[in-house]
Amino acid sequence: MNERHYDVLIIGAGAGGGTVARELAPLCREGKRIAVLEWGPRFRDSEFNGDELRMAGKVYFASGGFLTESRDMTLAFGRGYGGSTMVYTGTSIDLPAHVADAWAVPGLSHGDIAARTAKYKAENNVHELDDGLINENNGLFAQGCRALGLNVRKFPVNIKGCQGSGMCNMGCPNQAKQGTNRVQLPEAEAQGVEIVTHCRVERIGERYVDARIEPFPFGLPPEWEPGPYRIHAKVIVVCGGAVNTSALLLRSSLPGRFPALGRYFTCHPALTLIAQHDQPITNYYGFPKTYYCDDFERSDHFILETCMYFPFTTAKNIATFGEAHSAFLEDFRKLQMILVLAGDPALRENRIEVDGDGEPKVHYNFADSVRAGLVKAQKVAGDIFFAAGARRIHLPAAAEPMIDASMAGDLDTLVGDQHFELGRIPISAAHMMGGCRMGTSPEDSVTDAWGRVHGIPWLFCADSSLFPKSSEVNPYLTVMALADRVAEGIRMEAGALLA
Numbered sequence: 001m002n003e004r005h006y007d008v009l010i011i012g013a014g015a016g017g018g019t020v021a022r023e024l025a026p027l028c029r030e031g032k033r034i035a036v037l038e039w040g041p042r043f044r045d046s047e048f049n050g051d052e053l054r055m056a057g058k059v060y061f062a063s064g065g066f067l068t069e070s071r072d073m074t075l076a077f078g079r080g081y082g083g084s085t086m087v088y089t090g091t092s093i094d095l096p097a098h099v100a101d102a103w104a105v106p107g108l109s110h111g112d113i114a115a116r117t118a119k120y121k122a123e124n125n126v127h128e129l130d131d132g133l134i135n136e137n138n139g140l141f142a143q144g145c146r147a148l149g150l151n152v153r154k155f156p157v158n159i160k161g162c163q164g165s166g167m168c169n170m171g172c173p174n175q176a177k178q179g180t181n182r183v184q185l186p187e188a189e190a191q192g193v194e195i196v197t198h199c200r201v202e203r204i205g206e207r208y209v210d211a212r213i214e215p216f217p218f219g220l221p222p223e224w225e226p227g228p229y230r231i232h233a234k235v236i237v238v239c240g241g242a243v244n245t246s247a248l249l250l251r252s253s254l255p256g257r258f259p260a261l262g263r264y265f266t267c268h269p270a271l272t273l274i275a276q277h278d279q280p281i282t283n284y285y286g287f288p289k290t291y292y293c294d295d296f297e298r299s300d301h302f303i304l305e306t307c308m309y310f311p312f313t314t315a316k317n318i319a320t321f322g323e324a325h326s327a328f329l330e331d332f333r334k335l336q337m338i339l340v341l342a343g344d345p346a347l348r349e350n351r352i353e354v355d356g357d358g359e360p361k362v363h364y365n366f367a368d369s370v371r372a373g374l375v376k377a378q379k380v381a382g383d384i385f386f387a388a389g390a391r392r393i394h395l396p397a398a399a400e401p402m403i404d405a406s407m408a409g410d411l412d413t414l415v416g417d418q419h420f421e422l423g424r425i426p427i428s429a430a431h432m433m434g435g436c437r438m439g440t441s442p443e444d445s446v447t448d449a450w451g452r453v454h455g456i457p458w459l460f461c462a463d464s465s466l467f468p469k470s471s472e473v474n475p476y477l478t479v480m481a482l483a484d485r486v487a488e489g490i491r492m493e494a495g496a497l498l499a
């Protein structure tokens, strides 16, 4: 067993881990040793080539299709230098005040999250997209919403030098998305933080982790020789993402009782809805996600966003087979897409567990409010598609998923809960949240309001696992804001913690 010693170990190089690394990096000037241990590799820009199937296997866990135990939803989360920020779209939304209030974590205010969010909006170049990058797929959504009197908003995004290649969710080949892989991690490295890739942390012990370097056959080679390592540290900050952070803590036999560990998992279950136009539109070139409509967020717990996915993902999202399936996909250039994100309640039974090998299993039941939201959202999206001139549309919770424009007035009867058949409807999610929620009591939370695991002074979480409930909006800025807070707490106590 190889042995290493550090002052601070950060597990995971995603939105949370990258932020903590950069925020703690000034400690390196005082002689402190800090390392980030990242399971995935660091990719060369030339490796982000948009080859959908091969890339999915490289940049995502389970190729982006991690199945829940009931096998009716797939979860997507990234693996590599930058974590999911390597594959996110970069839409940058503030946590709404009413959501922070509903989180009700004593000592954590909306004002605190907003101030930290503002810092990352500035650092990561969040701004409104240039009109020149808006393609017809996005423009038609805005047109349809406006025709129906819905409020359509432009997403703030964090890109710089975007070339409109449309490949955001497979990794940007043009260094345009300003994720932690472009901003915080390089800055942390420049200040002396070591990043160790191809390094899977297997378990956490009393002020050490057991990890293994197992090189992937892609990406830059690992910094350390392959093999097992025991790495000692005075402080350990877990930032593996909601699923993997919970799984790591669960398989680590930590001292104490953690009845809430892995629980209250939320993920914004999503449906991709697709319309076919008579004529080709610009869709797969241009920035893929430009507009959203949150008119139904408070009343029906869903938001509608523009999106454009790749051919395999699109094919998988069509809930039919054979000729009808092929007819829809025959000319990709005619397709328009809308993504529905449901705001899901934090239920205790929705949880992450580990199997006998320590691998994560996700149990997820769809709350009635989520089902109702996803059904209603399909009718609203159907109306938007038809208002934008679509010839036919695909709504998975319809009696017959393919609906012709001649039936545009019948959506209320065609789409309904009786057709919302789990397992038949392709539901996916990319916003993993919870499992190590912040709070005060160990009965219903895992960490305090500064991310410290209850009763373990040297162990922190600083990622999306901290969310007490869903964010109801795209979450990455809030992940960074919370990670910033955890890092500040560690800095404030550095004298005692790192002595």
Ligand SMILES: Cc1cc2nc3c(=O)[nH]c(=O)nc-3n(C[C@H](O)[C@H](O)[C@H](O)COP(=O)(O)OP(=O)(O)OC[C@H]3O[C@@H](n4cnc5c(N)ncnc54)[C@H](O)[C@@H]3O)c2cc1C
Binding pocket: 011, 012, 013, 014, 015, 016, 017, 037, 038, 039, 040, 076, 077, 078, 079, 080, 081, 082, 083, 084, 085, 087, 088, 089, 090, 091, 092, 093, 169, 199, 200, 201, 202, 239, 240, 241, 242, 244, 245, 248, 430, 431, 432, 462, 463, 464, 465, 473, 474, 475, 476, 477, 479
């Ligand atoms: C396709 C996609 C699109 C998205 N688009 C947006 C968007 O437009 N806007 C938005 O706000 N959010 C978006 N998100 C969500 C956003 O990316 C996440 O909320 C955010 O990145 C979560 O941060 P995190 O630090 O919790 O986890 P991650 O960013 O996922 O990072 C976790 C890292 O930890 C590593 N890791 C896990 N376990 C271990 C271990 N045992 N040992 C070592 N390393 C480990 C993983 O490999 C990974 O690199 C998107 C997500 C996806 C997947």
Ligand code: SF4
Binding pocket: 159, 161, 162, 163, 164, 165, 166, 167, 168, 169, 171, 172, 173, 174, 175, 176, 177, 286, 287, 288
């Ligand atoms: S659309 Fe822009 S941000 Fe997305 S992958 Fe292409 S260049 Fe990068």
